[in-house]
Amino acid sequence: MLARTWALGLVCSLVGITAGLTAGCSSSAKPTASLDTHSDDPESDAGTKVVPGSADEEPDDVAHDAGSPQSTAAKCISLPIDDPDDNFTDSNCDGIDGDKSKAIFVAATGSDTAGGSMELPVATLTHGIELAIAKGKDVYVCKGDYSEDTIQLNAKGVRVYGGYDCSAKWVRNSQSQPHLVSTSSTAISIKDVSDAVVFDRVDFTAANGKSGSENSIAVFVSNSKNVTLRRGTLQAGSGADGVQPVTPTTENSLPACVAYIYSTGACFGEPGRNSHQFKNCFYTGQANGGTITTAPFDDLSVFDLAPQSTDTQKNVCKNSTYSIGGRGGGTDPNNPRVSMSGTKGTPASTSSTLNGNDGATFSSGTAATLAFGTLNASGYVASNVGTAGTDGAIGEAGTGGNGGGFTAVYSAGTGDFPYYLYAPAAGGGKGGWGGCGGVAGAAGNAGGASIAVAVYQSQVSLERTALVASSGGKGSAGGLGADGASGQPGGVCGTAYYDCTNIIAGQEAQWPLINKTNTTSAQSGGHGGKGGHGSQGGPGGGGPSIPLVVSGTAPTLSAVTFLPGSGGPGGSNGGPRAADGESMDQKVLP
Numbered sequence: 001m002l003a004r005t006w007a008l009g010l011v012c013s014l015v016g017i018t019a020g021l022t023a024g025c026s027s028s029a030k031p032t033a034s035l036d037t038h039s040d041d042p043e044s045d046a047g048t049k050v051v052p053g054s055a056d057e058e059p060d061d062v063a064h065d066a067g068s069p070q071s072t073a074a075k076c077i078s079l080p081i082d083d084p085d086d087n088f089t090d091s092n093c094d095g096i097d098g099d100k101s102k103a104i105f106v107a108a109t110g111s112d113t114a115g116g117s118m119e120l121p122v123a124t125l126t127h128g129i130e131l132a133i134a135k136g137k138d139v140y141v142c143k144g145d146y147s148e149d150t151i152q153l154n155a156k157g158v159r160v161y162g163g164y165d166c167s168a169k170w171v172r173n174s175q176s177q178p179h180l181v182s183t184s185s186t187a188i189s190i191k192d193v194s195d196a197v198v199f200d201r202v203d204f205t206a207a208n209g210k211s212g213s214e215n216s217i218a219v220f221v222s223n224s225k226n227v228t229l230r231r232g233t234l235q236a237g238s239g240a241d242g243v244q245p246v247t248p249t250t251e252n253s254l255p256a257c258v259a260y261i262y263s264t265g266a267c268f269g270e271p272g273r274n275s276h277q278f279k280n281c282f283y284t285g286q287a288n289g290g291t292i293t294t295a296p297f298d299d300l301s302v303f304d305l306a307p308q309s310t311d312t313q314k315n316v317c318k319n320s321t322y323s324i325g326g327r328g329g330g331t332d333p334n335n336p337r338v339s340m341s342g343t344k345g346t347p348a349s350t351s352s353t354l355n356g357n358d359g360a361t362f363s364s365g366t367a368a369t370l371a372f373g374t375l376n377a378s379g380y381v382a383s384n385v386g387t388a389g390t391d392g393a394i395g396e397a398g399t400g401g402n403g404g405g406f407t408a409v410y411s412a413g414t415g416d417f418p419y420y421l422y423a424p425a426a427g428g429g430k431g432g433w434g435g436c437g438g439v440a441g442a443a444g445n446a447g448g449a450s451i452a453v454a455v456y457q458s459q460v461s462l463e464r465t466a467l468v469a470s471s472g473g474k475g476s477a478g479g480l481g482a483d484g485a486s487g488q489p490g491g492v493c494g495t496a497y498y499d500c501t502n503i504i505a506g507q508e509a510q511w512p513l514i515n516k517t518n519t520t521s522a523q524s525g526g527h528g529g530k531g532g533h534g535s536q537g538g539p540g541g542g543g544p545s546i547p548l549v550v551s552g553t554a555p556t557l558s559a560v561t562f563l564p565g566s567g568g569p570g571g572s573n574g575g576p577r578a579a580d581g582e583s584m585d586q587k588v589l590p
Helices: 001-016 123-134 508-513
Strands: 101-105 138-142 143-148 151-155 159-165 178-182 186-191 198-201 201-204 216-222 226-230 233-235 273-277 281-282 314-316 321-323 374-376 379-381 407-412 419-422 450-457 461-464 466-468 496-498 546-549 556-558 562-563 585-588
Touching: 101 123, 123 138, 123 143, 123 151, 143 201, 178 186, 198 562, 216 233, 216 379, 216 556, 233 450, 374 450, 374 546, 379 450, 450 461, 450 466, 466 546, 562 585
Parallel strands: 101 138, 138 159, 143 178, 151 186, 159 198, 178 201, 186 216, 198 226, 201 233, 216 450, 226 461, 233 466, 273 496, 450 546, 461 556, 466 562, 546 585
Antiparallel strands: 281 419, 314 321, 374 379, 407 419
8 A cells, every 4th residue: 555655645746735635645644652563664574583662673653644534625536446554544535444345344342233334343253254255345343352262264265454443433543453362272263265364453362272282373374375464463372281191990801701700709710620439439459359450430430530621711801912721630531540730821820839920010101202293284283292101911820720630548457458448639720810911001191382373384474473472281291000900819629529339348337437528639720910010101292382383385474573482391200301392483394
């Protein structure tokens, strides 16, 4: 509009108009000093950090008298186009800087049920933008405070101009800046827009990140073109702290008990097999006289031996590891006077006893080393997290108890006529399985970011804007791992029974002395070891505080003020912290 103002001045001098002109031929006057971002003096120092009030700030020396009631004594020379400009010039003589026939008007005192005219403005910027896009118009915003949710532009662009004082017939000047305080952690979201987007003389403040590493971003632009942000303060709130991960619950197995459940509900190793001897129990020591060597071991009506146990219980853990208790020993069917030992389970016991050792606990996850996460088409991602811990090792399985062969459990007689009570031993109990390892602690979460303007693969121009970031969020400590589950007790040994219904003459006196059972002829299974404790996850990094973050083409900058806050501290597990969040003026990514 400066060139247009210069041309009008020439026309006015030619026709002899020297005073009382309307905005179309207005003269310049020195305005009151204002904030740098609202000032009207052109600035060409692109990318320079300008601090309001410093010697680098230029004075606001452009006239602000346009938009005042027109003089009835003056004749306005109207131009066909009047976009709001930095001279506040009424170029089309309709009484305001801009074209009121091509705009939707927004005022805090308006109503969203109104039509959006200058006389009947709407109350919210959100609704004003909706109407403007639908009708192909611009938006003119009166000074005041507006509290709204995220303003979203998707696929369609719009031009929004602030600086109007609706209490003074919509005069436009540098002291009438509207201020939108967003109730959301993102004030403006512009995605996939190729039309022109302009926000001129409007301040935006995003809310603090609320929880769970939420970011605060004043303006986010993604995959868009022709976006211009002019003469406004764009301020992000604080990033939210990373949430401490929840400690997982202890899990022993997917199937709580696969094979054998005691009446109490406990899940132990399966007991050893019983043995039984029927009919004649006494054998003499005489050759060919009913000795044990000639006993009919394969006759099931006389003997029921206890073989070695077969398949054992299997404990399947959620991380696909498993433990199998050892098999209990028994009687060797090929040589009944020889016992068979129990076997080791999986993982095999390394202890010197039947019991398995506890599973190992491993080192904690590593702390985040990055001070910045990632930026994608959806926004900033607090991906600078630690690594997860490691699941505890499964406990060693118990070894199965030994079984027994035939043994002499009673003897009588003297001299040349001794006789013995031989009994088959019972089977050994199965070993208990090892407890599942504790689930690892989750990685610590990173703190949320505080970013005034985030640009992803877009074309953006920033002119006379102040970009203000607050503090980044704190990273959390790593999550604690779960305790390992207890191992399973081994099964008890079996019992040997003998009935001795066929009593040889002369043995009657000894019969009442015989104990009809033998419970000490085999071993119980070993106890499974406890699972190892899940290790703690590594702590997450702090959230960054950066006024301008760009991925792709760098924006065009003109007199931009960068005011970063402090990066959030990295999380800690009690030792050195993870990386603190970055704090810098701007960060440019590929």
